Amino acid sequence: MAERADGFTLDEIVSRFGGELIGDGALRIRQVATLVLAGPGDIAFLANPKYRKQLKTSRAGAVILSAANAKGCPLPHIVSDNPYAYFAKVAQWLNPPPEAEPGIHPSAIVETRLDASISVGAGAYIGPDARIGAGSLIGPGCVIGSGVSIGQQARLFANVTVYQGCAIGARAIIHSGAVIGADGFGIAREADGSWTKIPQIGKVVIGNDVEIGANTTIDRGALDDTVIEDGVKLDNQIQIGHNVCIGAHTAMAGCVGVAGSAKIGRRCTVGGGAIILGHLTVADDVNISAATLVTKSISRSGTYTGALPFEPHRDWLKNAAQMRHLDAMAEKIHELEARLAQLEKKT
Amino acid sequence: MAERADGFTLDEIVSRFGGELIGDGALRIRQVATLVLAGPGDIAFLANPKYRKQLKTSRAGAVILSAANAKGCPLPHIVSDNPYAYFAKVAQWLNPPPEAEPGIHPSAIVETRLDASISVGAGAYIGPDARIGAGSLIGPGCVIGSGVSIGQQARLFANVTVYQGCAIGARAIIHSGAVIGADGFGIAREADGSWTKIPQIGKVVIGNDVEIGANTTIDRGALDDTVIEDGVKLDNQIQIGHNVCIGAHTAMAGCVGVAGSAKIGRRCTVGGGAIILGHLTVADDVNISAATLVTKSISRSGTYTGALPFEPHRDWLKNAAQMRHLDAMAEKIHELEARLAQLEKKT
């Protein structure tokens, strides 16, 4: 926090993160901001050429941009191959997470031994045999089941639930309301239509540097484990079924659902509201567009889409009426072609 | 509650809310009900002419309806321009929210000063420098971060989480499991495919008279704030991304997702399961149908739709097979037209 109040000079920033500085290296930067709202103590970034004209009117102290956008930039600037990632690092340096006071709040119930560097919030519960790494933060109201392991420097915000036996790596960030390790949806149908529950005896294993959004749920495995590899980033309200495996550095936007036993590759991106069915495989480096339903395996990298374009309701009514007649339409075209060919022969 | 036991006469109701009474003003109404289930002490409403025939058999003590539906109504009735809204007000008068006992439950942890009129439930946690308005209710298990401000007469049900620094207006109703102010999904991609987190230094600012459903999540802003204006109504399981702005009196049904930086107008309605992509603008008075994906800005009011009609699976298989050939189909039609024109010339 002291760091943020004082900020850093452009020289200090470039010395830490690289890049080429054009301008006064002694200029002190106190915060990050958008080009539009930045003031003289702020550093902004330009990643999309669409916003280049904002450079002319911005009051930012400095801006991070690519060589292609740097020409004629009227502001002090840092040239970087990847301005957005550079900006992210500067933003982190200026905004370290608030330091949590180490220690266990008197109202928390802790049934295991914890390192003195760990912070446990009011009313949190940590079960027997749980192991938590040094410097981690367990927010108020969290419930950590027995035998759970969590790596060092992890941050669990308020009201996170982790079921017994799950493993979470170092530097995890887990937001409020997330539930890790609830039973997968394993039920077997009886002859009379009723269901018999299949005990879910696997667990959830989460790698290092994973972020999990608010109210996201990750189910424990049925027989084997559900696996989230290193560096995966999950937004809010995502549902991950039992025995799913998500490859390293894959990122999913809000409201995505992944059904049981799907294997998602590394470095994939999944747009908001997409649904991925179970027992299929998605290759590395695949991008799924928002609201797309993935019904079968995808074996090569690329972008895949399956959404219906929206339109004014009146137009949609007309077009939607035809969506149930596409097969008939295709047949009619086929028939027309045949009849036309017949005629063409005659004349 | 005493009020409800006694109820009100039709005269008292009309004197408070207006409308024209046809029938005995001394009749005492104790509760609201549907036309079908109402008894002599209940008042019902008729808004949809489709249900007009229910008037004949209803045992309701009275009914609220429009002039158009009032002709020949066999029951005592109140004529109103807006029967449903009139009914809502009568229902509220008959069913005031249960009064919470003021005071802080001994098991709650409160690290700020609170007015004596505020009720804090068992095990709730309220952080330093939080400010809460008079007459508000903080349910059991809620976690209110440091520096949060909440207006007067707000009701937060059990297990709501509000992150530090967020602002919530007067008379807010927030249901269990809602998470206000978790980090937005801000990540920058590095050259190796991994992600660097962008600290989310904005907050969430919520106006007056806003209702937020169970397990709904509203992320804090990345650099600026996420804004929910006065009178917005959000159902359950909605996800609002960082830096979204939702205009006053907009209502969204369950399971909607709104991606980052979308600007939604005033008095809009959004149907269940719709997904609105980020960085776009929706005008005032726009209605988005259920399950519609909004991929670009909407500049004029109206109703917009983008859903595929469902059908028996066997039919769907045939039609769906053509959905991937629409472009080819259009080309074939074009070609047929050309060939036909050619023939027509000849003959």
Added chain:
Amino acid sequence: MAERADGFTLDEIVSRFGGELIGDGALRIRQVATLVLAGPGDIAFLANPKYRKQLKTSRAGAVILSAANAKGCPLPHIVSDNPYAYFAKVAQWLNPPPEAEPGIHPSAIVETRLDASISVGAGAYIGPDARIGAGSLIGPGCVIGSGVSIGQQARLFANVTVYQGCAIGARAIIHSGAVIGADGFGIAREADGSWTKIPQIGKVVIGNDVEIGANTTIDRGALDDTVIEDGVKLDNQIQIGHNVCIGAHTAMAGCVGVAGSAKIGRRCTVGGGAIILGHLTVADDVNISAATLVTKSISRSGTYTGALPFEPHRDWLKNAAQMRHLDAMAEKIHELEARLAQLEKKT
């Protein structure tokens, strides 16, 4: 747990659950596993003929399968008409839920009388007049409102919220973050576009043997009750609106949304991410496919689908462009047919 350590012999299993045993009845089974990962102490199952070849290489101690798949099976096996359901029962026998220690954790707040057989976790809150059946488990951080009734042998995991007055049957399993009985989304529009809340005076009534997934929400009724019948199974992140009725033994996968007053039949299945609109009726034994939007009633059993097939984004761009021109396309075909008929007459 002792049972699991010792396991059961094949003779004991067949004696309890029936089926025909081929192999050494004295063989001791300690756990269930997949064919691929099973060892000599494990029993596996084969339900899908696709995996039949795994029998040859499996190291399982025994396998459960149908008569059709049993021929030539090299492993000890139990022949059953319904191998998956048989497997489920064996799995349950080998993996009884961990016994919770009866008693109320000192940090829990209980304002009602509870049977000594009930287990209440750390920091849970149970309101006045709540009634909970013998042998039930209320996890840490749960909030059970006043007047709630819960049957015997129910298991509520950590951080479940049940609003006042709701009723839950025997042997319920409710996962963390679920919210039962929050207000339905009942709002009436005023002439100026603002909304008036309609008090939700119904409750939620849940039958016996119901399982509810993590972060699923079930709203209380507006005037009458929301009803979940016996044996219903709901996965995670499902939203059930007010006054919905779900028939016995219906199962819904994750992320489904059901809008207010929908009546869903018995023994239905609903795929992940499907949205069912309100005020409609779905017959018994209906299967809704994943991501399908149900916009009107379904009166006969069968499978119904409404999803757009996904494809490479480049192909989708071309096909999607035509989706807004289907009506025009149909008209063109009609016109072509007429012109062609005209020509055919001439020649």
